[in-house]
Amino acid sequence: MAGKILERRNFIKFFIYGIPVLSIDWGSFPVGSKRHRAENEFDAVIIGSGLGGLSCAAAFCRQGFKTLVLEKHYIPGGYATTFKRPGGFVFDVSLHSTTAGERNGIHNLIPGFPEIKDVKFIPHKNLYRTVYPDYDIRVPQRDISSYINILIKYFPDEEQGIKNLFNDMRGIASDIRKFSTAQGKINMNRFPLDFPYLFNSFNKTWGQLMDARIKNVKLKAIVSALWGYYGLPPSRLASIYYAMPTIGYLEEGGYYPRGRSQKISNAFVNFIEKHSGKVLLRTKVEKILIKNHSAYGVKTANGKVFTGKVVISNANAYDTFHTLIEKDNYIKDYLEKMSKFSVSLSSFQVFLGLKKNLIDEVGFTDTEIFYNTGYDIEAEYKSAYNADVEVCPYGLMIYDNIYKGYSPEGKNTINIMTLQGYEHWKQYEADYFSGKKGAYRKEKERMADILIDRVEKKFLKGLSKSIEIKEIGTPLTNIRYTGNYRGAIYGWD
Ligand SMILES: Cc1cc2nc3c(=O)[nH]c(=O)nc-3n(C[C@H](O)[C@H](O)[C@H](O)COP(=O)(O)OP(=O)(O)OC[C@H]3O[C@@H](n4cnc5c(N)ncnc54)[C@H](O)[C@@H]3O)c2cc1C
Known part of the structure; x- marks a missing residue:
């Protein structure tokens, strides 16, 4: 079809048709x-x-x-943007880790589309570190076997279940790739045979997929550590939606764009x-x-x-x-x-510019850390939804450990982020948009101070005294800059 001018109807059909295509042959698209x-x-x-x-x-x-x-x-850029503050600090608004980018010299910002070469992607040293009351796990970059071995070491009774679960995840990802490359040429009568993992999981939640394979509640929480990337707890998260990108991160690695x-x-x-x-x-x-x-x-x-x-x-x-x-x-x-859909959670973020190199002083080497107070993700989701910053899980991003020179010489840039529901901020909405921000500011400062205190006690001693710049982004900030309904960060739930 290349080279032909298409009728409007076919033109639209062709592009809609291409939406789920993961491995794209651009030569087959209209011009x-x-x-x-x-x-x-x-x-x-x-x-x-x-x-x-x-x-x-x-x-x-x-x-x-x-x-x-x-x-x-x-x-x-929408959420994919930065802002500057005095002291030479440039803060990233959103991306911490992505599977898109350049790998082994091949530029792949859009799959199969190597023309955009002007972004260099830096791998995280570890994919992420996830901390629980009795586990502290660094997930290795692009080394899924070592990760599975770590899980088996902690949960030896669940060895077979762990292997089966990761096999399911790989199978789902592979079926989806096969489905996408088939470009609609699928024999639906043979669907269960040709796409067995997809067939088995398409109507299951991530929670149900896990339940079929593993039992230990703590293990379930650990293998669901990335739930925050998708914004729903296992009981409401589609198994495919969790498995596919999570396997992507584990196999392809997590990267950060140099220059934010x-x-x-x-x-x-x-x-x-x-x-x-x-x-x-x-x-x-x-x-x-x-x-x-x-x-x-x-x-x-x-x-x-x-x-x-x-x-x-x-x-x-x-x-x-x-x-x-x-x-x-x-x-x-x-x-x-x-009207039956609900939008995803929003975010609450504390952007900190530190006046000294506290990270090196404390000897902190990680880049992206998830801190969880327990193993009940349903409860963690609830605490995030209710803006309960005393107990909700949070992510900590240490940019200077991704690459040197991120911050001005001798300083650090860090970000504390929690997912957050919009309901709590509704009471400030009218005042916020009419410029009366007194009560709103007080509330966001209160929440930020609690999070800073939690990070200081757990990871970075001396944090509060090292702050040169503090900026806070709430769900209302998200609405102001992107227009996203209820400050959602992932579209619909
Ligand atoms: C704090 C945070 C952390 C994140 N971390 C990660 C991560 O580590 N990895 C990852 O992959 N993803 C991450 N994400 C998600 C990712 O940033 C978003 O999914 C992505 O940037 C959303 O892009 P979008 O184009 O869908 O929407 P948006 O970025 O919301 O863009 C919508 C654009 O439309 C514009 N617009 C709206 N209405 C109008 C109008 N009427 N007229 C003109 N323009 C209009 C807005 O101004 C905006 O620029 C994160 C998001 C947040 C907020």
């Missing part, structure tokens, strides 16, 4: 016609310059389509602009324009209209369907279905 269009006419109009919007735009540009990204903020996550966003923007695409910042989309149930363009807050053969929203789904699209009868059923 743009290079037909001259008026200044405000595009093949693809994309609302939002988060990593979703930017990677989507980069893919359209790569295929030669005339592409426009519209972003309301003054910098691109803004570097990834900027690399996408450079690529888009080099391929005649446009990224317009400070441009909020107010309406998606629709005719005969099809989107044909957008209207911005400053009254401009841009049209496109396709319109893609990287803005959160709630706003897309509740405010950007005119409510009409034909989406009634869809809205009703959506």
